[in-house]
Amino acid sequence: MPDTENRSSHQVAALFSHGRLTAIPRKVARREQLLAHLADTLFEHDRAYTEREVNEALLTVHEDCSALRRYLVVAGLLVRPKDGSSYRRGR
Template identity: 60%
Template sequence: MADGSLRADPAVFRRARSVEEAHPGVPRRLVGFFAQGRLTAIPVRPAVRRELLAHLTGTLFESERGYSEAEVNAAFRTVHDDTSALRRYCVENGLLVRERDGSVYRVAAA
């Protein structure tokens, strides 16, 4: 404003709310990593990446069953093309457990 004071633009808050509504179920801190239901980037910061991976494993997989590598890839492909990176990060972070022979993946027990 001319007198040097600041004024909040209400449209900014409407846009922020519409972004959250466009990604239901995605934690607010992670919304910026999604566009049109797809993951646009894998976070670099380990804590944020782990939160994202926990969200994905919680929404894409059932804890009671085992998944083949092809099934894990198909599930991750619904949100991002780099399925091997997502799969590897989930195993490294203890969110998915892989059998020694690589035949079956399971959601890690809490």
Template identity: 70%
Template sequence: MTSHHPAPRPARPVADLFSADGRLKAIPRKPARREALLAHLAATLFEDGRDYREPEVNEALLAVHEDFPALRRYLVIGGFLGRTKDGSTYRRQQQPGSPGGAIFAVA
């Protein structure tokens, strides 16, 4: 049992967000669903400890959805991908969950 888990979330898999060909049907509007999706994308598309140039990030995200700029922005804002100040390099971050992880919402 996971009774020690702080905020139990509905354990809906992200698989239902994808069509049979592996492409994302839509970017979820609900923050919890979107965060689950972003965690999945970060874990499956980006290796830990590796630097990615922006074109590589775009190409990886474009493989799942045409609105790769939105996905990239969500990944950075949510703390799943870190970005250098000049925006040239991205790196997968430790999963959010610590204070400051994905607290600020985009209005």
């Protein structure tokens, strides 16, 4: 397992240049690795976030915060109520 985690972290690190995400991966497996990394590093488990706070956090790594937010929600890494009033860490 440590080898897999180490390889995964290297693959995620390769997606960044000077702390910024160079592109959102098209391949699902790489995108899932990236999303898990973003969820772990940008969002706390026991805290609610407004959409603005989520966007501000995601903008620190990439300009397309809405795409990243949508991917995080679809992956279940961020969850929101039907009214969209807040976001929380998922799984």
